[in-house]
Amino acid sequence: MSVTILIVDDHAVVRTGLRLLLDAEEGFETVAEAGTAREAVFEARKHKPDVILMDVRMPVMDGIEATRRIVDDDSGPRVLVLTTFDLDEYVYEALRAGASGFLLKDAPEEQLVAGIRIVASGGSLFAPTVTRRLIERYAGDRRTSRPPALEELTPRELEVLKLVARGLSNAEIAASLVVSEHTVKTHVASILRKLDLRDRVQAVVLAYETGIATG
DSSP, X not given: OOEEEEEEOSOHHHHHHHHHHHHTSTTEEEEEEESSHHHHHHHHHHHOXXXXXXXXXXXXXXXXXXXXXXXXXXXXXXXXXXXXXXXXXXXXXXHHHTOOBEEETTOOHHHHHHHHHHHHTTOOBOOHHHHHHHHHHHHXXXXXXXXXXXXXXXXXXXXXXXXHHTTOOHXXXXXXXTSOHHHHHHHXXXXXXXXXXXXXXXXXXXXXXXXXXXX
């Protein structure tokens, strides 16, 4: 089955360029476009795409609020943010709102295609160096109290969460803790379930905002 995609950008030429690129890729199908965030919410509910390419800087309602409304439903599409700046508060807020990752608008074609496939398969486009710097930069001003659900984590799960926050992959965490990669995957899945988080990106945001990552 094809990965269905909704393209959201307030510039028609950007939407057209992305559509031509993606529709030429085997296994991709662009089901709709939206020029505003309000249109994005409407089209997302109408077409239920697998992935939404979301511009965050738009007038009236921005991509952050659109992302929040779209992913509020557990069965909602996955959102991949497209941005001009990698260290941008808009991107950080979009990740907090539930986006599964972000890419720069000038990213190479192969990187965009790979990113869409990763997000469509339920993963997160988690570029450790950039995403960690982004979250470190903005999370400090948004320190929150630790949610009660954190107390449900086992000591090992808390350890895994800290390593996830450092940007380590499952394989790297497995090597660090001298356990199997399958065991790490099980721990990560349990962490996300207990904390009611959508993916690893939200786990990293929570870890920094509550001080777990730096504690």
